[in-house]
Amino acid sequence: MKILFVHQNFPAQFPHLAPALVARGHHVLALTDEKNKRPSPVQTLRYKAPDPVKTESALGRSYTEHAERGFLVARGARALRDKHGFVPDIIIGHPGWGETLFLKEIWPEAALLIYAELMYRTRGQDVGFDPEMGPDRDETRFMTVSRSAHLIQAMVQADGAIAPTRYQADSFPPELRGKITVIHDGIDTETVAPDPQAMLALPGGGPVLRAGDEVLSFVSRSLEPYRGFHAVMRALPAVMAARPQAQVVMVGAEDPSYGGKPRDAASWKARLLAEVGGQLDQGRLHFLGRVPYADYLSLIKLTRVHCYLTYPFVLSWSLMEAMAAGAYVVGSDTEPVREVIADGRNGRLVPFFDSAALAGALATGLAGDPQGPALRQAARQTILDGYDLVRDCLPRQIAWVESRGAMR
Missing domain, CATH: 3.40.50.2000 (Glycogen Phosphorylase B;)
Structure with missing residues (x-):
C-alpha cells in the first residue's frame, strides 16, 4: 500500500511504526513542517510553515491557526497528487495542529487514520483541576470548547483512530469513541531496562x-x-x-x-x-x-x-x-x-x-x-x-493499519 504520515514534528509518535511499514514492503512517505529537523529513515517531504495568525477574536484564534496549517498541508498534498501522481491508500496523521482537516478533499478515497491523543473537555480533566492556576470560570470553559472544534472535526472525518491509553480514548465524546482503538506507542524494554551499573x-x-x-x-x-x-x-x-x-x-x-x-x-x-x-x-x-x-x-x-x-x-x-x-x-x-x-x-x-x-x-x-x-x-x-514495543504494541499497530487498508 501507499501510506502517508502527516505530522508537524514527524516522526513524533511514529518512530517505530513508519519504518516497520516500510520494512513490510509498503511505500511510505511523510509530510512535515519545513522547520522540523528531526531525522527519520522514512522519505520525508516538507510543507511551508504557517505564518503567525492575527485575529482579534480570542475564541476564534485556535481554529484559525489550525485551519491555516491545514490549508498549507493540503496545498503540499495537492502538489504530491498533481505533480508526482502520489495517491495514498492510507493517511495517518495527528489532528492536534489541524494538519488533517482538508486531506479528504485532496484524496477522498484514502482511509484517514488519526492519532487520538486527547480531547479537551470543560470538566473532569485539566480545566479547573488546579485552583491555584485560576478560578474555574465560564470564560475558561468557552475557550476550551473553541479549542476542541478542529479535533472534533478531525475525528468526524476519520475512518479510524488510535489512542495510547484508555483514559485518553475516553476523553472523546461517547459518540466518537467507537472509532478509537487503544494501542500504546510501545516501550523498547530491551533498551529501557534495569542496569545496576548505570x-x-x-x-x-x-x-x-x-x-x-x-x-x-x-x-x-x-x-x-x-x-x-x-x-x-x-x-x-x-x-x-x-x-x-x-x-x-x-x-x-x-x-x-x-x-x-x-x-x-x-x-x-x-x-x-x-x-x-x-x-x-x-x-x-x-x-x-x-x-x-x-x-x-x-x-x-x-x-x-x-x-x-x-x-x-x-x-x-x-x-x-x-x-x-x-x-x-x-x-x-x-x-x-x-x-x-x-x-x-x-x-x-x-x-x-x-x-x-x-x-x-x-x-x-x-x-x-x-x-x-x-x-x-x-x-x-x-x-x-x-506495553512492550516489539512483542505487543508494534505488531498490533501494524495489524491495525493494514486491516484498514484491506477494508477499502
Missing part, C-alpha cells in the same frame, strides 16, 4: 551518580504545574531535611509546554525557587534542563525514587519508561496514572495536592522501602505485560 556525571563539576545512590528524579518536558512541578518543589524542604544525603535531579525545560508562565516570575522554576529555595540545600538540587536521551535513560535506571505527577491529562512516556527501567515510582493519584499504577502493587500513589503525603512517600522510598524491590519488579512487569 551512572550519570552531573554537569558543572557535580557529583557522579550511580545505581544504589540516594537519588530522587523528576522528569518532564517542561517544569510546570501540569506535571506537578510546583507540588514537588513544595515537598522538597521536608524530603531534603529528612534525607540529608539525597541528591535531587530535575530534568525539563523552563519554558512551559502546556500552561502559561506565572504572572510574577520568568518561569515556574524561578517562581518556586523564590518561594521555597531558602529552605533547600541547593547544593543537592540539580536542574539539568533538557538532556540527551542517553543521559535521561541513565538517570531513570539509577534513581532510587522517581516522582511522576500529572493533572488529568496525557500520560507521559517518561512514566512508562521509568517503570520499564524498574524504578520505584511515586505518582499522583490521578486517573491517567491509575491506569498503569496501583498503589502498593507496582508503585506508590499520593493525592496530587497533599504536600505532606508526597514528602512522606518520597522520603520513605529514599530511605529504602522494604517493599521497594517488589514494587520495582512489578513496575517493569506491568510494561512487559501490556
Whole structure:
C-alpha cells in the first residue's frame, strides 16, 4: 500500500511504526513542517510553515491557526497528487495542529487514520483541576470548547483512530469513541531496562551518580504545574531535611509546554525557587534542563525514587519508561496514572495536592522501602505485560493499519 504520515514534528509518535511499514514492503512517505529537523529513515517531504495568525477574536484564534496549517498541508498534498501522481491508500496523521482537516478533499478515497491523543473537555480533566492556576470560570470553559472544534472535526472525518491509553480514548465524546482503538506507542524494554551499573556525571563539576545512590528524579518536558512541578518543589524542604544525603535531579525545560508562565516570575522554576529555595540545600538540587536521551535513560535506571505527577491529562512516556527501567515510582493519584499504577502493587500513589503525603512517600522510598524491590519488579512487569514495543504494541499497530487498508 501507499501510506502517508502527516505530522508537524514527524516522526513524533511514529518512530517505530513508519519504518516497520516500510520494512513490510509498503511505500511510505511523510509530510512535515519545513522547520522540523528531526531525522527519520522514512522519505520525508516538507510543507511551508504557517505564518503567525492575527485575529482579534480570542475564541476564534485556535481554529484559525489550525485551519491555516491545514490549508498549507493540503496545498503540499495537492502538489504530491498533481505533480508526482502520489495517491495514498492510507493517511495517518495527528489532528492536534489541524494538519488533517482538508486531506479528504485532496484524496477522498484514502482511509484517514488519526492519532487520538486527547480531547479537551470543560470538566473532569485539566480545566479547573488546579485552583491555584485560576478560578474555574465560564470564560475558561468557552475557550476550551473553541479549542476542541478542529479535533472534533478531525475525528468526524476519520475512518479510524488510535489512542495510547484508555483514559485518553475516553476523553472523546461517547459518540466518537467507537472509532478509537487503544494501542500504546510501545516501550523498547530491551533498551529501557534495569542496569545496576548505570551512572550519570552531573554537569558543572557535580557529583557522579550511580545505581544504589540516594537519588530522587523528576522528569518532564517542561517544569510546570501540569506535571506537578510546583507540588514537588513544595515537598522538597521536608524530603531534603529528612534525607540529608539525597541528591535531587530535575530534568525539563523552563519554558512551559502546556500552561502559561506565572504572572510574577520568568518561569515556574524561578517562581518556586523564590518561594521555597531558602529552605533547600541547593547544593543537592540539580536542574539539568533538557538532556540527551542517553543521559535521561541513565538517570531513570539509577534513581532510587522517581516522582511522576500529572493533572488529568496525557500520560507521559517518561512514566512508562521509568517503570520499564524498574524504578520505584511515586505518582499522583490521578486517573491517567491509575491506569498503569496501583498503589502498593507496582508503585506508590499520593493525592496530587497533599504536600505532606508526597514528602512522606518520597522520603520513605529514599530511605529504602522494604517493599521497594517488589514494587520495582512489578513496575517493569506491568510494561512487559501490556506495553512492550516489539512483542505487543508494534505488531498490533501494524495489524491495525493494514486491516484498514484491506477494508477499502
